[in-house]
Amino acid sequence: MNKRQLQKQKTRQHLLRIAKSEFVKNGFLNTTTSEIADAAGIAHGTLFLHFKNKDALIVEILDRELEEINRSIQQMIAKAVDLEQLLLQYLNLLQEEEELFAVMARELPFYNEELRRKILFRDSIIRSHFHREIELGIKEKRYREVDVTSTVIFLFGTINYYLSLKSIFIKEGSVIKKFKTSIIKTMKSLLLPA
Amino acid sequence: MNKRQLQKQKTRQHLLRIAKSEFVKNGFLNTTTSEIADAAGIAHGTLFLHFKNKDALIVEILDRELEEINRSIQQMIAKAVDLEQLLLQYLNLLQEEEELFAVMARELPFYNEELRRKILFRDSIIRSHFHREIELGIKEKRYREVDVTSTVIFLFGTINYYLSLKSIFIKEGSVIKKFKTSIIKTMKSLLLPA
DNA sequence: CTTTTTGATGAGTATTCAGTCACCGAGTTT
């Protein structure tokens, strides 16, 4: 790879990094291509040399992020021994990239089909693990006989609600951190016999 | 009131009605002032004769809607004898104006301070009634000793999650109708002793 | 050393919208 190609690669990576931080800061919908170019210190037109359009940029960023999240989730599942640990580790994962998850939760209904599908697919994977874990618990009589699907949606609905209204729930810091224990507590009280 | 003033009143009411149906159809953010004017059969400029700007229009529409909803809620509370009935009636209320609630759930994070405050204030009123009802149930030993605040947020978070992703959860018809029974069932299993 | 290639530039284009304003004509007043 010669000097030119090397520089191009570097610019591209730089753009991806800056774009992600801008998206996380203001959301995908409210970040303009000019803002990204300015923040990256390159000309506006250069952005379109590296990415077909704004959508292609966000898709590439999300693909990378979702892939990394999937890796973390796989590790998590391998390690977690029960639902409480799984939930705690999942919440920790969310907390680490909370700004990004908050943006996705808030903007999901406005994304195009492709993006929505990718995000919801990632969601469905982790959801299915919770589903399985709860079913197992019921079979082993550790949990009460709840409606598993509804229970899982209650959990994810609540987490997404917290995330999408993050800035309203708290001034700064992590919503997940703030509500982690009460989420776990309520899930336990839903599942464990009295 | 003379002929002119009468006509003005009529145009204004007509605009409010058409604007609401457009907002419900495509959301507030994705409805243009031209679309509303076209649908109402008036000139684009006329809209700004009746309302200072697009925001003033949505604020007036929401004020009317929220006021009516408040009236319904007051009636509901007067009649409801227990949590299950209260919840069922609340879900019925949501179902009646589901498109509007779905738009609000989806777009809330993007509204300005004033609109957000109004919507969240209405939410907090109904939430406080659930809170009180659950506390009472715990005191009277009908319910288990759950964390009341978390339980209420679980309920509202889940409902909002369903609403904001309405179009993803179902093709057409009512999400609330579809999930009503499982929401109630899960709430009961959360609150009632095993 | 000359020619060709190509990454980068940024002024310019196209589009979408909210909001304005000079003007019209029906209705009201004098």
Next chain:
DNA sequence: AAACTCGGTGACTGAATACTCATCAAAAAG
């Protein structure tokens, strides 16, 4: 009936913003 008022009109403006393209200069190729 003349003068005035005011609701309505729609072409126009200005702002925002995604995307293009003629041009440049440095690097690569011949």
